[in-house]
Amino acid sequence: MIITPINPSDRQALAKLQHSVDFLLRYQVPARIPQSVPAKKIVNCRHCKEEFAVTQPQGECKHHSGKLERQGNDLIYTCCKRSNGAAPCARSTRHVYSQDNAAEACSIIPFVTVTKTPKQAYDALALDCEMGYTSLGSEVLRLTVVDFVTEKTVLDVYVKPKGQVWDYATRYSGVTSEHMVNALSLEDARAKLINMMSPQTILIGHGLDHDLVCLRLAHAAVIDTSLFFPHQDGLPKRRSLKVLAMELLGRHIQADDQFHNPVEDALTALHIVKQRINRV
Numbered sequence: 127m128i129i130t131p132i133n134p135s136d137r138q139a140l141a142k143l144q145h146s147v148d149f150l151l152r153y154q155v156p157a158r159i160p161q162s163v164p165a166k167k168i169v170n171c172r173h174c175k176e177e178f179a180v181t182q183p184q185g186e187c188k189h190h191s192g193k194l195e196r197q198g199n200d201l202i203y204t205c206c207k208r209s210n211g212a213a214p215c216a217r218s219t220r221h222v223y224s225q226d227n228a229a230e231a232c233s234i235i236p237f238v239t240v241t242k243t244p245k246q247a248y249d250a251l252a253l254d255c256e257m258g259y260t261s262l263g264s265e266v267l268r269l270t271v272v273d274f275v276t277e278k279t280v281l282d283v284y285v286k287p288k289g290q291v292w293d294y295a296t297r298y299s300g301v302t303s304e305h306m307v308n309a310l311s312l313e314d315a316r317a318k319l320i321n322m323m324s325p326q327t328i329l330i331g332h333g334l335d336h337d338l339v340c341l342r343l344a345h346a347a348v349i350d351t352s353l354f355f356p357h358q359d360g361l362p363k364r365r366s367l368k369v370l371a372m373e374l375l376g377r378h379i380q381a382d383d384q385f386h387n388p389v390e391d392a393l394t395a396l397h398i399v400k401q402r403i404n405r406v
């Protein structure tokens with residue numbers, strides 16, 4: 127492995143963009159290993175918002191499988207193209223949930239952090255995970271990492287979840303049970319990432335709070351594009367990567383009829399950061 131070092135002016139610019147630990151923690155980014163608290167047994171379904179017990183997910187789940195997206199003055203569901211408030215277009219026989227609270231997530235699968243500096247470590251990496259829903263909440267199904275300098279993909283592996291899979295979210299993730307045949311464990315996939323990093327390696331991404339919680343990776347050097355360009359209603363609402371890609375880069379990503387491409391998503395966050403440091 128030969129790592130091309132970042133140029134000093136980019137390194138300085140990135141250091142300026144890095145969020146403080148306090149800021150990251152305020153927005154649920156696990157900048158340090160959280161203190162574990164027992165996970166809630168009653169949760170809200172990610173799809174239909176209804177409450178259910180994690181041990182009893184069976185039930186009629188009526189929902190929209192897509193997101194609400196602004197089109198002119200209207201909010202339109204990406205799934206069925208109907209407007210906000212329209213009757214749900216999808217139904218399933220099971221609710222799903224996401225374990226977004228780092229302290230609770232910690233009680234289910236423990237966190238690690240980067241402690242060692244290998245002989246060679248990347249200065250900055252862009253990261254994107256595809257997730258699915260399991261009996262343990264949201265879990266990583268695919269981990270993709272792109273080098274800031276060369277923009278080459280340096281890691282792209284499928285990850286086998288620990289819980290019983292409820293939904294591969296294939297419509298977005300592109301992942302199916304077939305990808306699980308040669309998938310790595312979370313620990314092995316994460317170790318591949320950690321082996322390329324030092325505690326100072328800057329991780330770049332969009333909505334990294336969710337990726338890092340699912341990876342159970344605490345890290346303090348983070349640039350999260352979702353925290354740079356707040357939603358008009360203010361944080362914690364965030365603007366989607368898709369919208370930012372169009373506005374800032376004039377790039378159309380995540381078409382409604384396509385799987386998310388994690389390489390493209392990681393590169394998009396990376397290019398938004400590069401555009402920003404060139405402006406500074």
Ligand SMILES: [Zn+2]
Binds near residue numbers: 191206214
């Ligand atoms: Zn719909």
Ligand SMILES: [Zn+2]
Binds near residue numbers: 171186
């Ligand atoms: Zn539901």
